[in-house]
Amino acid sequence: MKQPFTVEYKTSASDLVTAVDKEVEKHVIDAILRQYPEHGILGEERTFTGDPGEYDTLWVIDPIDGTTNFVHQQINFAVSIAVYHKGEGLIGVVYDPSRDEMFHAVKGQGAYLNGQRLRLEKTVSLEEALLCTSVFWNKQAEQMGIDLIVKKLAGKVRGMRLLGSAALEMAYVAAGRLDGYVSLSLNAWDFGAGRILVEEAGGKVTTMDGKPLPFDRKSSVMACNTTFYEELQHYIQSEQDADPS
Template sequence: MQNTEIKEWGLLAKHCARSAEKLIEDMLSRPLEVTYKSSASDLVTSVDRAVEQMVIDEIIKKYPEHGVLGEEGLVACKPFDFDTVWMVDPIDGTTNFVHQQQNYCISIAAYHKGVCQVGAVYDPTRKELFYAERGGGVFLNDSPLQVERNKEMKEALWSTSLFWNRRAMKSGLSEKAQRLAHRSRGVRVYGVAALELAYVAAGRLDAYISLGLNPWDYGAGLLLVQEAGCRITTLDGNEVPFGERSSILAANPNLYDFLLEFLTEHPV
């Protein structure tokens, strides 16, 4: 990959994220249209669709040969059919967006031949842009981020979606998460995976654990975590697959081995 090309992708990702903020603000001045997808807890709004369409249009206008994989599926994309694929979550944390109009984010990533090259996660309510290019470190609003590397589990603050996940409850993972909570300083449940991964990269969280995320959920956050020097794999320690639904264990490098062993001992 040419560094200039990656820079251009990064500029586009940041431009799209900030443009999404303006569109969201405009649409929030009118009544919000909310519908269900699979259930009452699986929501989509008119804003989700509008933001995704705007980002798709911006990407395809500049890079018509690229693929786009978005949460709302507004374009048909088979990731392996393209050398370069963009992963777009227009509103990650839609339930938070509907109920609180905060604690949500826009997540945009560019992958080339299955490897994330650019990741941007933008929290419009806090005006915080988490950004990374492969090999270039991770930044928050242009300031470099670096995690503390001497963390112990008793000092750790982590987040998860395991407590209410049916598969986790049936398999015993949610019970393990409860036991793990007693080994740490505390647990937070934000309900917005991309932002939680960004918080691991920023050292605001020391780990994030989830049983099943879509590729647009972790698309950008994966690179943020890696560029911060943290570890991110599936819950069984394998490489996170490209373009597929996956479990996620993202953690401070000093805590990763302990967490992996804790979660995989006595397999469930």
């Protein structure tokens, strides 16, 4: 995208929104409601005027996940769209326009990248894992001491990455490019599609403390290859229990 576009702050200089975010969300919502006027929409830019809680079928959308990357780098951002019916994830799509990569999943039918089936079949141990997180920069994580736990975790695993787009990072977990993703706090539109992708590829997605992930509200997230899920969960939990704070 070479044309200039307007950049605004939401809550701070690090919380950005562009005219493109708003245009994409409006375009997606208009297209959905033309076909499915009885459906509800939960979107980051809040351009849908209805109450999402009143609808059995809910589209969960993020027009640009990774807006700061979009503004600064023009890579590592994605469009994320998911469909949930009565809380069950049916369809998840994450599209990376900079690389022309389309990740999609349908409940019970698997996950795909540009038409190629994604299956998490490799056995991974914690020390072999390549993880991704946003915890390092989270104020709440600092207050709870979880940032220190994740920093210790970074010394235990093979490597840690920070890409700045949760939807894309979770899609990479589904594709096996990353082995796991951990976040203390994500909005529903950040993980809505990625969750379905990871689960349909054969991975596991829960909150950081191992509880079922909600579909319509903010939550911590842990998504990873199932072969080291228990090891990762146990490590995080044991470090939290050992933290005197």
